[in-house]
Amino acid sequence: xxxxxxxxxxxxxxxCDRFATPDCSTRHWAAGLKELRGICLDxxxxxxxxxxxxxxxxxxxxxxxxxxxxx
Numbered sequence: 452x453x454x455x456x457x458x459x460x461x462x463x464x465x466x467c468d469r470f471a472t473p474d475c476s477t478r479h480w481a482a483g484l485k486e487l488r489g490i491c492l493d494x495x496x497x498x499x500x501x502x503x504x505x506x507x508x509x510x511x512x513x514x515x516x517x518x519x520x521x522x
Contacts (some may be wrong), residue, residue, distance in 0.1 A: 452503030460484060464503040464519070476519035487517055 453465045463475035477484060488505065492498060496507035496514055507515045 456505050466503050
């Protein structure tokens, strides 16, 4: 699993054998994921990695986690 947020958006979560391949779900949804990330950051949420996915926090509480599914 990834431990750096940028890796999720560049390579995927690392939880399956499609990691860092064109078949990774993060590649299929790259534009939408980038937009969701921007919304979370523009809202002033802190960004971290939890469970191999970007997680956005406010006051150390989880607000949103970006997950992608199998296609």
